[in-house]
Amino acid sequence: MKQLKIWLEAMRLRTLPVSISGVLMAIGITAWQGRFEWAPAILCLVFALLAQIASNFANEYYDYKKGSDKKGRVGPRRGVTEGDIKPKTLRNVTYLTLAVACAIGCCLIPYGGWKIIPVGVLVAIFVLAYSAGPYPLSYHGLGELTVFIFYGLVPVIASYYVIAHTIDALAVLASMTIGFMGVNVLLVNNYRDMEDDAEAGKNTAVVIFGRQMASTAYLFNGFMAIAMLSPLWVIVYFGDKMMLPKWTFLAPALYLIFHVVIWAMLNHRRGAKLNPLLGLTALNMLLFTIIMLLAFVI
Numbered sequence: 001m002k003q004l005k006i007w008l009e010a011m012r013l014r015t016l017p018v019s020i021s022g023v024l025m026a027i028g029i030t031a032w033q034g035r036f037e038w039a040p041a042i043l044c045l046v047f048a049l050l051a052q053i054a055s056n057f058a059n060e061y062y063d064y065k066k067g068s069d070k071k072g073r074v075g076p077r078r079g080v081t082e083g084d085i086k087p088k089t090l091r092n093v094t095y096l097t098l099a100v101a102c103a104i105g106c107c108l109i110p111y112g113g114w115k116i117i118p119v120g121v122l123v124a125i126f127v128l129a130y131s132a133g134p135y136p137l138s139y140h141g142l143g144e145l146t147v148f149i150f151y152g153l154v155p156v157i158a159s160y161y162v163i164a165h166t167i168d169a170l171a172v173l174a175s176m177t178i179g180f181m182g183v184n185v186l187l188v189n190n191y192r193d194m195e196d197d198a199e200a201g202k203n204t205a206v207v208i209f210g211r212q213m214a215s216t217a218y219l220f221n222g223f224m225a226i227a228m229l230s231p232l233w234v235i236v237y238f239g240d241k242m243m244l245p246k247w248t249f250l251a252p253a254l255y256l257i258f259h260v261v262i263w264a265m266l267n268h269r270r271g272a273k274l275n276p277l278l279g280l281t282a283l284n285m286l287l288f289t290i291i292m293l294l295a296f297v298i
Helices: 001-012 019-032 038-066 087-106 114-129 143-164 171-193 194-198 206-210 211-229 230-238 244-265 271-297
Strands: none
Touching: 001 038, 001 087, 019 038, 019 171, 019 271, 038 087, 038 114, 038 143, 087 114, 114 143, 114 194, 143 230, 143 244, 171 194, 171 206, 171 230, 171 271, 194 206, 211 244, 230 244, 244 271
């Protein structure tokens, strides 16, 4: 039981809504448009989850190898750093998880065609490139951009394409919404770890630009996320032949309320007290997505 808890911590469960949300958004839009298919949707969801878990494992392993994580760190416990997981075991599990994700991705070829292979290859590369390689992205202020692309644009647009066999403007806008929301999860993580990251030479955007800029970016991202779907809110308000229910407005309303509350707490907390805000930011993103999914489906 203890080992299970250790591995669940390594998966970073509180961050997984980031990968789930993108696929759920694509599922909702395709269902609303009458293009939904169960098989590719489930495969996309499993692939996204496994890819993020592999990325989280890789991040822990390579941060350990670089000495970025240390015992008694401010953030959540790291099993390999604390000696609960052998480094070699974590490395092997990382690559095994990524291999399974790639196998699931190959199962999507009959639905999306061979053209989705380059997308899958890029995802696999960036799962590792985020923390590893000669130029680890998270160490050079590119973590947020990576999250925006690979947890926002890619999962929504690629999932939509695989399910609907086309690309839609609404899916592109929704991918940017998910991207901005996902970036905020990373911002909270790096906001908390700023001193430790700076000491370890991990130049995240928060280390480079400071906490005040990170706080402003967090607030801005939340409003930009909702603004990206402005055409959809117009459809909800004025209605058309594919009208969504008026309670769809609960999604942006609740999201922005919780977003501002979390932002206010962000500005008055430091250290371990920031840990719950990372989970709350991810849950706020997931709540928004679930309400939108229900609105699209119903």
